[in-house]
Amino acid sequence: MWETYKKGYKAWLRLEKSLADNSVQAYLQDIEKLTQYLSHAGNLAAPDKLQPEDLEQFIRWVAELGMTQRSQARILSGLRSFYKYCVEEQIVREDPTILLEAPKLSRLLPDTLSYEEIELIIAAIDLSKPEGERNKAILETLYSCGLRVSELVGLQISCLFLDSGFIRVLGKGSKERLVPIGENAIRQIEIYRNTIRNHQQIKPGKEDILFLNRRGAQLTRVMIFLIIKALAQKAGISKQISPHTFRHSFATHLVENGADLRAVQEMLGHESITTTEIYTHLDREFLRKTLYSFHPGFRK
Incomplete structure (x- = not known):
């Protein structure tokens, strides 16, 4: 019985909401x-x-499993989405999730890397190996453009407008956006393409995918995570680092240096400005240094 509802819901998410496969899953x-x-x-x-x-008992059961408040809130969001589908398809008359309360969430500051730490990670890449030039291009692109890892692995050559300094990114919900790309990333992409990628045997259907594994196939999100984790370890950085850390660092560094929040929202592909506003809650050390540098009452 529930399998039928799940199949219908899956089709609704894909066709009506145009969600990416990861979101649907x-x-x-x-x-x-x-x-x-x-x-x-x-x-x-x-x-x-x-x-x-x-x-309500289900949400309580989820909490008892030890899931965080953030995970509980996400599951409740999933329930609400499912019942929205049920209402639209007239499976139910009323939405029973309307009165359900989400757990109160604290706004968590995302983990970030300093520019110097990012430089250390990139310097840890062994460029004597064929994958070295590719990995350097990956990291330069992640930091230069603030991409999600799914956007990075799906980045297409036909979406590179390097002469103009832009790339076209396919984000959540199949929404496209143009993102500026820096000179370091452009230079490294061209090195990777000319010295490594152009000499690979590429699997059919992957000819337009920019970053490939040694078998000529598209890289997975897990592979990007493993590459970054290994390089951070090699660079002696003990922070918990993932591909998303580069996206957080990209946004934080922009906001710290005075970038307009709407521009950052556009580059990150956030649907709501409230999602981008988390980057205005800068770390205390940065605020303390700013006060000591620019406030007359704090100068020694």
Whole structure:
């Protein structure tokens, strides 16, 4: 019974909401958790038979599993999306999630790297190996453009406008945006293409993908994570680092240096300015240094 609802919901997310495969999968996993709970509780009722109390108990069950408040809020968002689909498809008359309360979230400052730390990570790349030039181009592009890792691995050669200093990025919900790209990244992409990529045997269908593995296929998100983790370790940086750290650093460095928040929102591809506003909560050390540098009352 629930498999039919899940299939319909999956089609709705893809066709009506135009969500990327990763987002679709995340929403489906939320509903999978719900059906797991209902099965465990012996109440695998249809969506129109579930009451707000049933869903409240599900959220409580998720909390008892030890999930963070942020994870709980995301699952609740998935539930609301599912019931929006159910209302539109007339599977239910009323949305039982309307009165459900989301856990209160604190705004977490994203982990960032200093420019010097990014330079150390890039310097740790072994350029004597064929993948070295590619990895340097990857890191330069991540930091120069603030890309999501899914945007990076899907970046196409036909979307590079390097003479104009821009790339076209396919972001969440298949939304396109133009992002400026810096000279270092442009130079390294051209080195990678001319010395490494042009000599590879490329798998059919991947001819337009920029970054390839040694077999001529598209890199995975996990591979990017492993590359960055290994380089950070080699550079002696102990922070918890992921590809997203480069995106956070890109945005934080822009805001710290006075960039307009709307421009940063556009470059990051954030739908809402409130998502970008997290970067205005700069770390205390940066604020302290700014005060000592520019406020007369703090100068020695």
